[in-house]
Amino acid sequence: MNKAQLIDAMAKEANLTKADTKRALDAFVKATTDALKSGEKVALVGFGTFGIVERAARTGRNPQKPEQVINIPAKNVVKFSVGSELKDAVK
Numbered sequence: 001m002n003k004a005q006l007i008d009a010m011a012k013e014a015n016l017t018k019a020d021t022k023r024a025l026d027a028f029v030k031a032t033t034d035a036l037k038s039g040e041k042v043a044l045v046g047f048g049t050f051g052i053v054e055r056a057a058r059t060g061r062n063p064q065k066p067e068q069v070i071n072i073p074a075k076n077v078v079k080f081s082v083g084s085e086l087k088d089a090v091k
Helices: 003-014 018-037 084-089
Strands: 042-044 048-055 058-062 065-072 075-082
Touching: 003 018, 018 042, 018 048, 075 084
Parallel strands: none
Antiparallel strands: 042 048, 048 075, 058 065
8 A cells, every 4th residue: 555545545434635634644754753753652552653773783794795894884763563453453
């Protein structure tokens, strides 16, 4: 499902216009992004939790030149933990 299909499904389910639904989805994405940037978690009870996890620095190898070692720096990545209701719904 892409963004347009998600907007269509949400608009139909909530009985909203596609324009209103698009603005609501864009607002959700922006609010979630801003919260994660500031180090906060975003918890949607029953659905899941978005959070930031630090991935440690590590070394890697170029598959085409196995003798070539590269350093991969530490970075923050987004992690999503599935909520129990969603987990049960997709069993």
